[in-house]
Amino acid sequence: MNSKRRTSWDADNTFLAKRVPLGKTWVVDLRNSTSAEILFMRTFQGMVNRNEARMYLINSDSSQFGPADRFWIEEYERQGWVDIEGYLTRDEALAKFGSEISGYVAATEKEPWTIHAAAVTAILKNGIVAPDKVACDLKDMGWNELDDMRGRWSDAVSAYNDMVNEHRDDLAYPGLALLRPSEGLWDFIVQQQIMPVFSRPKHDTWEGVARIMDTYPAKKILYGYVSDDTVEEEIAVERASSTGKYLVPTSNVSNLSFHSAVLGNSPLKSVKKNRRRIPGLDASKVNVAIAITDGDNLQVPILQYPTGKFWNTKERGVMPLGWSMGVSLSTLAPGIWEYYRNSIRPNDEIVSIMGIAYVHASTLPEPGEYFGATFSSMADMGLHTLWSLDSSLTITDEPLWDILESAPSRRALKGVLVGYGPSIDKAFRRDTGTPVMITQNGYSEDAERIKERIEAMLAMEPSERSPVNFLMATNWSTNAGELYRTLKPLEEKGVRFLIPAQALSMMPKIQGMAKSSVEIAAEPGMCLPVGSVKKFGSPILSAPTLAEINKPIQNPISIKIEGPVEGRPDEAIAFIASVEINTNEIARDFLNNRVLPVVEGYGLSEEFAEFAWMKLEVSDINLVIPLSENATIENIDIEAEGTKASACAAGGSLRIVLEAFTADSRSTGPEVKASVKLSVNSTNETAGESITMNPESVAFDFVLTVGIGKEKGPLVGGVKGKMAGVGARKLIETPLKKQK
Numbered sequence: 001m002n003s004k005r006r007t008s009w010d011a012d013n014t015f016l017a018k019r020v021p022l023g024k025t026w027v028v029d030l031r032n033s034t035s036a037e038i039l040f041m042r043t044f045q046g047m048v049n050r051n052e053a054r055m056y057l058i059n060s061d062s063s064q065f066g067p068a069d070r071f072w073i074e075e076y077e078r079q080g081w082v083d084i085e086g087y088l089t090r091d092e093a094l095a096k097f098g099s100e101i102s103g104y105v106a107a108t109e110k111e112p113w114t115i116h117a118a119a120v121t122a123i124l125k126n127g128i129v130a131p132d133k134v135a136c137d138l139k140d141m142g143w144n145e146l147d148d149m150r151g152r153w154s155d156a157v158s159a160y161n162d163m164v165n166e167h168r169d170d171l172a173y174p175g176l177a178l179l180r181p182s183e184g185l186w187d188f189i190v191q192q193q194i195m196p197v198f199s200r201p202k203h204d205t206w207e208g209v210a211r212i213m214d215t216y217p218a219k220k221i222l223y224g225y226v227s228d229d230t231v232e233e234e235i236a237v238e239r240a241s242s243t244g245k246y247l248v249p250t251s252n253v254s255n256l257s258f259h260s261a262v263l264g265n266s267p268l269k270s271v272k273k274n275r276r277r278i279p280g281l282d283a284s285k286v287n288v289a290i291a292i293t294d295g296d297n298l299q300v301p302i303l304q305y306p307t308g309k310f311w312n313t314k315e316r317g318v319m320p321l322g323w324s325m326g327v328s329l330s331t332l333a334p335g336i337w338e339y340y341r342n343s344i345r346p347n348d349e350i351v352s353i354m355g356i357a358y359v360h361a362s363t364l365p366e367p368g369e370y371f372g373a374t375f376s377s378m379a380d381m382g383l384h385t386l387w388s389l390d391s392s393l394t395i396t397d398e399p400l401w402d403i404l405e406s407a408p409s410r411r412a413l414k415g416v417l418v419g420y421g422p423s424i425d426k427a428f429r430r431d432t433g434t435p436v437m438i439t440q441n442g443y444s445e446d447a448e449r450i451k452e453r454i455e456a457m458l459a460m461e462p463s464e465r466s467p468v469n470f471l472m473a474t475n476w477s478t479n480a481g482e483l484y485r486t487l488k489p490l491e492e493k494g495v496r497f498l499i500p501a502q503a504l505s506m507m508p509k510i511q512g513m514a515k516s517s518v519e520i521a522a523e524p525g526m527c528l529p530v531g532s533v534k535k536f537g538s539p540i541l542s543a544p545t546l547a548e549i550n551k552p553i554q555n556p557i558s559i560k561i562e563g564p565v566e567g568r569p570d571e572a573i574a575f576i577a578s579v580e581i582n583t584n585e586i587a588r589d590f591l592n593n594r595v596l597p598v599v600e601g602y603g604l605s606e607e608f609a610e611f612a613w614m615k616l617e618v619s620d621i622n623l624v625i626p627l628s629e630n631a632t633i634e635n636i637d638i639e640a641e642g643t644k645a646s647a648c649a650a651g652g653s654l655r656i657v658l659e660a661f662t663a664d665s666r667s668t669g670p671e672v673k674a675s676v677k678l679s680v681n682s683t684n685e686t687a688g689e690s691i692t693m694n695p696e697s698v699a700f701d702f703v704l705t706v707g708i709g710k711e712k713g714p715l716v717g718g719v720k721g722k723m724a725g726v727g728a729r730k731l732i733e734t735p736l737k738k739q740k
Helices: 011-015 035-048 066-079 090-100 112-125 133-140 156-170 186-192 206-215 230-242 299-304 334-343 367-381 399-405 447-458 480-493 500-505 539-549 583-601 605-611
Strands: 022-029 053-058 084-088 103-107 127-131 145-148 176-178 195-197 221-224 286-292 321-325 348-353 385-388 415-418 427-429 435-438 469-473 495-498 526-537 558-562 573-581 612-626 631-641 645-650 653-664 672-682 690-693 697-708 716-726 732-735
Touching (some): 011 367, 022 090, 035 053, 035 090, 035 112, 035 127, 035 133, 035 186, 053 066, 053 090, 066 299, 066 334, 084 090, 112 145, 112 156, 112 186, 133 145, 156 206, 176 206, 206 230, 230 539, 286 500, 299 321, 299 334, 321 480, 348 367, 348 500, 385 500, 435 469, 447 469, 447 480, 469 500, 526 539, 539 697, 539 716, 558 612, 583 612, 605 612, 631 653, 645 672, 653 672
Parallel strands (some): 022 084, 103 127, 103 145, 176 195, 286 321, 286 495, 348 385, 385 415, 415 435
Antiparallel strands (some): 427 435, 573 672, 631 672, 645 653, 690 732, 697 716
């Protein structure tokens, strides 16, 4: 067995404090264990494996994770990668390895923070964590009590601050882990000596724990996980990314102290190339690529994919499918990576989801280093498709693209998948040649819903649909077996399934619509941004908002002209121009028809819809109403409410200027109204002529803010710029008749 790993970047030092060798293996079943006993055994495993990986745990009581625990140790044995010395009960394991441990540190599940503190103390004193009854049992057995954390702190943040202040420099790995006592990663925490804490953005402990997280070094791993729902996820990932942390979701991963030691036959070797040739693009077909989500969470490739519903389903290979995996897998579980790359089939593609870690790249202080490490790892593994959740990359001229495309090892990248929700673009090819596909469906969809979406594409004319289409299959909502059985019959109806790399490679030159610099004019009756549009605040909200603002909106300013049925060329004609802006309707319309569909597409509908809001601030509103060449304006008088206003004649046009208004979906405000009285004289006395007021031109500055929760909270972002449009029709045409 090859014991050396050669990578093109410093992967081991990024993810690990040390990589221990593999020793003779003892397998221990946690059957009939309490939560306290399972936690105790995971910290015990971490200490036993601290210098040589010798203990592997199977939790037979867990229907969710037990089968995968068993699958990997059996696969390792089949491959000859491990030498299993024997199988032990919990008590037998304690008797066999207990003499290597100096004692226990008492803690209690009633004060969860004492478990985190006990883990740190145990690491430093060659001990194990003993919650509640476990401590009593060990004491009765004559074990030495190294320390007792119970009752020492009244709250979690105080405990965490004390442990960080006293011991952060004593631990081997300079990163952090957010972990519940009930979760599975404790063996790895103990083995690698990682500081454990816990919080969530909706907990009252969050700000205190987040401040601790801020102080840890950038470009190191944040282990465990950070949220229990999508709102928390966006807040926490944004906070972590802003100080350069690389999140590797691992909270429920078991046996990582052992998996990281199993190097297989060739610890790092690229996946077999798919040499299967396929015909070129056929626009008469519905060309669809599908990939399964969430492989950046190592729980997915380690504990979910091995089951009979995913990678090991009997149907695998009957149609093309993408499988997302975080490239950290090749460092943290090299043997598992070797299993996947060796068992891949021509209709499978392993897609690098989120690269080396889950980040908002647009928020990272040094995104270039993140992309460089990601592409280096992809090159080592032979992967060529990156799946990014950074919504900034839905914008075709987003500056982050330049950083991505100039990163070292960029040549490994052949195409990019973007998002967990739709944007206004389905696919585009950058001017640099990089092909991009954006998911067209929402996060929580099963195989039947994906089938319905594809059938809707089939019903379209070829010119109406994208030549290549990307749909995601959420691993939590469906499985590979269901996808194969449900979607395979669609091939007979004209659907051509492709792996993502194939779809990206055959994509024609497609110009993206979502841009930060808009150069096209809106159709009559609509408005579009003109020139540069600037993002601000949270990229997770500002980027989708920018994409949405690139779709024309209906002119929000209503203009009506009242005047006589006819006039005389030798007399002044009185007109009244009425301007109305229903600010409340604008806010509700934009929230319901533009904002919520986007957040629903990202699978955020329930909580985001409850707390989402929109505020549109409009200023320097210029309305220009051109008159026919035979007309001059005089005697202008204006009255306004809800804003300040002025009006004047300018170059044969009526110009109305409104200062500002705000539309806010959270409140009801006054409508903006202005009434302009004006007299118009004809310069032509020819019978049959008319006075015409042509379609108005509208221009205004805008600030569009979208938020979730508090206005000064972390999930607030938007765009600002200038918007313009032209009316759809003539405002009035008054015939001129001479007096007989």
